[in-house]
Amino acid sequence: MPAAQRADVVVVGAGLAGLTAARALAAAGLDVAVVEARDRVGGRTVNHDLGDGQVVEAGGQFVGPTQNRVLALATALGIATYPTHDRGARVYVHNGRARRFTGDVMPDPAALPGLALTILRVDRLSRQVPLDAPWRARHARRWDAVPFASWIRHAGAGRGALDLVDVFLASGFGAPATEASLLYALWYIAGMGDERTPGTITRGIATTGGAQEARFVGGSQSLSTTMAQALGDRVTLGAPVRAIEQDASTVTVRSEGRTWIARHAIVALPPALAARIAWTPLLPPQQDALFQRMAFGTLMKCEAVYDEPFWRDDDLSGQGVFRSGSPLCSTFDNTPTSGHPGVLMGFLGGQQWRTWSGRSARERRGAVLRSFAQVAGRRALHPRGYFEQDWTSEEWTRGGPTSAIGPGVLTTLGEWRDRPFGRVRWAGAEHANHWNGYMDGAVRSGEAAARAVLDQED
Amino acid sequence: MPAAQRADVVVVGAGLAGLTAARALAAAGLDVAVVEARDRVGGRTVNHDLGDGQVVEAGGQFVGPTQNRVLALATALGIATYPTHDRGARVYVHNGRARRFTGDVMPDPAALPGLALTILRVDRLSRQVPLDAPWRARHARRWDAVPFASWIRHAGAGRGALDLVDVFLASGFGAPATEASLLYALWYIAGMGDERTPGTITRGIATTGGAQEARFVGGSQSLSTTMAQALGDRVTLGAPVRAIEQDASTVTVRSEGRTWIARHAIVALPPALAARIAWTPLLPPQQDALFQRMAFGTLMKCEAVYDEPFWRDDDLSGQGVFRSGSPLCSTFDNTPTSGHPGVLMGFLGGQQWRTWSGRSARERRGAVLRSFAQVAGRRALHPRGYFEQDWTSEEWTRGGPTSAIGPGVLTTLGEWRDRPFGRVRWAGAEHANHWNGYMDGAVRSGEAAARAVLDQED
Numbered sequence: 022m023p024a025a026q027r028a029d030v031v032v033v034g035a036g037l038a039g040l041t042a043a044r045a046l047a048a049a050g051l052d053v054a055v056v057e058a059r060d061r062v063g064g065r066t067v068n069h070d071l072g073d074g075q076v077v078e079a080g081g082q083f084v085g086p087t088q089n090r091v092l093a094l095a096t097a098l099g100i101a102t103y104p105t106h107d108r109g110a111r112v113y114v115h116n117g118r119a120r121r122f123t124g125d126v127m128p129d130p131a132a133l134p135g136l137a138l139t140i141l142r143v144d145r146l147s148r149q150v151p152l153d154a155p156w157r158a159r160h161a162r163r164w165d166a167v168p169f170a171s172w173i174r175h176a177g178a179g180r181g182a183l184d185l186v187d188v189f190l191a192s193g194f195g196a197p198a199t200e201a202s203l204l205y206a207l208w209y210i211a212g213m214g215d216e217r218t219p220g221t222i223t224r225g226i227a228t229t230g231g232a233q234e235a236r237f238v239g240g241s242q243s244l245s246t247t248m249a250q251a252l253g254d255r256v257t258l259g260a261p262v263r264a265i266e267q268d269a270s271t272v273t274v275r276s277e278g279r280t281w282i283a284r285h286a287i288v289a290l291p292p293a294l295a296a297r298i299a300w301t302p303l304l305p306p307q308q309d310a311l312f313q314r315m316a317f318g319t320l321m322k323c324e325a326v327y328d329e330p331f332w333r334d335d336d337l338s339g340q341g342v343f344r345s346g347s348p349l350c351s352t353f354d355n356t357p358t359s360g361h362p363g364v365l366m367g368f369l370g371g372q373q374w375r376t377w378s379g380r381s382a383r384e385r386r387g388a389v390l391r392s393f394a395q396v397a398g399r400r401a402l403h404p405r406g407y408f409e410q411d412w413t414s415e416e417w418t419r420g421g422p423t424s425a426i427g428p429g430v431l432t433t434l435g436e437w438r439d440r441p442f443g444r445v446r447w448a449g450a451e452h453a454n455h456w457n458g459y460m461d462g463a464v465r466s467g468e469a470a471a472r473a474v475l476d477q478e479d
Numbered sequence: 480m481p482a483a484q485r486a487d488v489v490v491v492g493a494g495l496a497g498l499t500a501a502r503a504l505a506a507a508g509l510d511v512a513v514v515e516a517r518d519r520v521g522g523r524t525v526n527h528d529l530g531d532g533q534v535v536e537a538g539g540q541f542v543g544p545t546q547n548r549v550l551a552l553a554t555a556l557g558i559a560t561y562p563t564h565d566r567g568a569r570v571y572v573h574n575g576r577a578r579r580f581t582g583d584v585m586p587d588p589a590a591l592p593g594l595a596l597t598i599l600r601v602d603r604l605s606r607q608v609p610l611d612a613p614w615r616a617r618h619a620r621r622w623d624a625v626p627f628a629s630w631i632r633h634a635g636a637g638r639g640a641l642d643l644v645d646v647f648l649a650s651g652f653g654a655p656a657t658e659a660s661l662l663y664a665l666w667y668i669a670g671m672g673d674e675r676t677p678g679t680i681t682r683g684i685a686t687t688g689g690a691q692e693a694r695f696v697g698g699s700q701s702l703s704t705t706m707a708q709a710l711g712d713r714v715t716l717g718a719p720v721r722a723i724e725q726d727a728s729t730v731t732v733r734s735e736g737r738t739w740i741a742r743h744a745i746v747a748l749p750p751a752l753a754a755r756i757a758w759t760p761l762l763p764p765q766q767d768a769l770f771q772r773m774a775f776g777t778l779m780k781c782e783a784v785y786d787e788p789f790w791r792d793d794d795l796s797g798q799g800v801f802r803s804g805s806p807l808c809s810t811f812d813n814t815p816t817s818g819h820p821g822v823l824m825g826f827l828g829g830q831q832w833r834t835w836s837g838r839s840a841r842e843r844r845g846a847v848l849r850s851f852a853q854v855a856g857r858r859a860l861h862p863r864g865y866f867e868q869d870w871t872s873e874e875w876t877r878g879g880p881t882s883a884i885g886p887g888v889l890t891t892l893g894e895w896r897d898r899p900f901g902r903v904r905w906a907g908a909e910h911a912n913h914w915n916g917y918m919d920g921a922v923r924s925g926e927a928a929a930r931a932v933l934d935q936e937d
Contacts (some may be wrong), residue, residue, distance in 0.1 A: 035713070165657075166626070166657050167625065167629055167630060168624070168625065168886050168887075170624060170886075171625055171626075197887055199623075199886045199887035257484060257568065261757075263757075296755070297755040299721075303874055306777070306869065306871035306872045307833070307837055309871065309877055310774070310777050310833075310871055313751050313775060313877075313878070316768070317691065319764070319768050373767075375891035375892060379765060411764065413765075413767065414764045415763035419767055420771070427658065427885040428626050428657045428658060429626075429654070431833075433794060433830060434833060
């Protein structure tokens with residue numbers, strides 16, 4: 022048995038949150054150890070190698086205005102952004118018909134007025150939700166008692182509006198509006214902004230001007246690999262943490278055959294996975310009960326690789342919105358900044374994941390490529406490569422992109438989300454108020470956890 | 480490292496489900512090993528020692544008509560039942576007033592019509608839910624889209640009816656009606672019967688004639704201890720299972736330093752805990768996603784011990800229903816069959832658990848005793864003993880009594896609940912269709928899992 026390794030702070034999880042925390046602590050002169058289960062860093066961000074030095078993102082990838090903390094981190098790391106390809110027509114698919122459109126007005130006159138009304142009302146209500154304590158909203162109990170979907174339905178917005186909200190949530194929550202409480206949804210939307218700018222749905226769903234505006238040169242995972250490189254041998258890979266013990270003065274973190282002892286721990290894992298660690302003493306029952314109720318969304322990404330982004334020549338953006346008839350909810354032109362190879366990416370999440378994840382890979386590939394063809398033309402049926410990244414199948418993630426919380430939970434257990442447990446603090450995209458479930462949320466949570474540890478050390 | 484132990488079947492969890500399965504398999508001549516994390520058997524049933532050879536139940540305890548399988552098991556084990564004390568007046572507490580009543584008609588004229596209507600409609604709708612496949616109900620999608628609470632509210636049954644449903648669910652689900660989908664609730668109620676007798680709410684909530692009708696002589700845990708005794712050294716205690724591996728022919732179950740290898744495994748754990756085991760290969764993502772969405776209810780039992788059940792002399796049953804003003808939702812006379820000492824038991828669950836579990840033990844004890852005094856008279860304020868059993872704090876349970884499932888889940892992932900995973904089958908009170916979350920459900924699930932293994936062995 023090797024001797025226990027000692028540190029001031031041990032960080033569990035080398036995703037964006039954990040590495041951001043470790044970087045801040047190391048910069049402040051603390052001795053940090055980062056323990057990661059996977060043989061790579063980056064958590065829910067991962068680069069897929071396309072050969073010839075090209076990569077494409079298979080996890081979290083987009084960044085946009087008000088996502089200041091991840092943008093500041095990228096600047097500090099010397100990682101540039103470039104605009105997501107957003108020229109040319111989009112395609113809207115419903116009832117077996119694919120129709121081009123430009124601008125933001127989808128060609129669905131039956132659904133649009135209801136959707137516009139829903140967006141207007143949701144944005145307005147979301148301003149009444151205190152980001153750091155949604156359970157204190159004046160109507161918190163009422164809003165927490167109903168699913169977001171029920172509220173949309175009762176608001177008379179119509180079936181189309183609900184369908185389209187579900188399209189957005191399939192990639193945003195990895196779950197339909199039925200699974201999230203209205204209070205959770207309003208809070209999530211309120212967080213799609215920064216300290217000065219209130220959140221709006223529009224910012225969440227837009228490409229240019231919104232959360233899908235830009236990408237990182239070299240792929241989003243490079244944020245993590247760059248941080249890990251600087252942290253050097255402070256980062257240990259391939260070490261799944263199985264047990265965490267603590268007493269009044271120390272935290273002991275145990276992987277298989279290795280042990281770290283520190284004054285503080287930052288656990289930067291999805292709550293569902295954090296609860297699977299063997300804790301001594303046990304997690305407080307309220308915190309365990311909350312983490313049990315933070316089920317991960319269900320999401321995979323499907324990507325097809327072509328010699329060139331041929332659709333650009335046809336004045337197509339590669340962006341599609343599928344109200345029905347596809348395993349995908351939306352697609353994007355995911356071509357790297359070099360302009361080749363051409364890549365189309367589709368989100369397969371929420372309800373569609375439930376329907377499609379159990380089917381054969383062949384059947385799914387066929388349906389996904391047919392959807393790509395609706396968006397980009399028939400040449401899309403014949404990619405030179407195709408891959409899927411199913412985040413629910415990843416042992417050290419088991420879902421994506423975040424944990425939408427159902428009715429009744431936020432108002433009764435929500436305050437336990439970030440509450441320190443003895444010498445343990447929490448980080449990760451679920452532990453953020455701004456841009457929850459996004460890379461920016463992960464960075465914010467890591468910064469906050471590091472700050473809290475430093476405050477305590479003073 | 481001791482050699483791996485070999486068996487035909489390894490059963491993980493020595494609660495009622497696991498032991499019932501092991502007993503059936505051993506009776507069929509198979510070589511069975513039962514691996515239990517705790518240093519006792521019985522899972523969610525546990526006897527509390529009152530001294531002088533008297534015990535009282537601190538977990539699942541009641542049994543009633545149509546709970547045929549647990550009753551048959553008791554008969555086979557030579558364990559008798561005796562009626563729950565059900566003579567004298569009950570007490571109804573609301574708005575600061577405690578009122579005696581007899582029969583089933585609670586003295587709340589404002590709430591009763593709505594409650595009666597709700598019961599009638601729920602019972603009727605529940606007949607439309609196929610017990611073994613609730614997602615096939617004609618209106619399954621609609622019923623799964625809303626919380627049970629929303630449906631009650633929209634049915635115009637009034638605030639009182641919802642309050643009283645929540646009183647029942649606090650001990651039935653360990654969660655308020657907000658957290659369960661209507662479809663789940665209808666399915667749960669449909670299961671409160673047997674193969675010949677449709678389930679009804681009334682059977683679920685009644686004492687005489689219902690699910691609280693009787694208790695087991697020697698306490699409910701004696702079912703498990705008796706089975707474990709017969710299984711002898713086939714049962715290993717104090718061995719938390721941390722990992723389960725399987726290939727085409729064997730299952731390997733690993734505790735800390737011990738290993739079992741078998742042809743089949745039956746995992747008889749609450750789903751939330753089963754998902755915390757390290758699985759190789761991983762649990763299918765759909766099953767993991769479902770188990771993530773089967774959060775355990777939050778429930779504790781509070782019991783006070785007196786020299787005698789003095790309330791009986793005042794013609795009080797010890798049974799109370801608290802619509803408001805108490806940490807408890809309901810109380811029972813929990814005196815052992817010998818008639819002494821006198822014991823009052825209260826359920827503190829669901830919403831009330833969220834409110835009260837974080838307060839000081841002293842404050843909670845005071846409030847619970849004041850509730851007991853409303854039900855049994857002022858002498859209840861001065862017990863000779865008082866104890867609480869908080870099932871959410873138990874490392875190897877982490878909640879109680881079952882996992883109410885929220886909107887959107889049953890119709891999309893429900894079919895994964897009992898689906899065998901390779902050579903692993905599932906058991907436990909959550910894996911039952913009749914009397915889900917009850918001892919009878921646990922026994923049924925254990926019998927079914929054993930039967931499935933035996934069928935496969937043939």
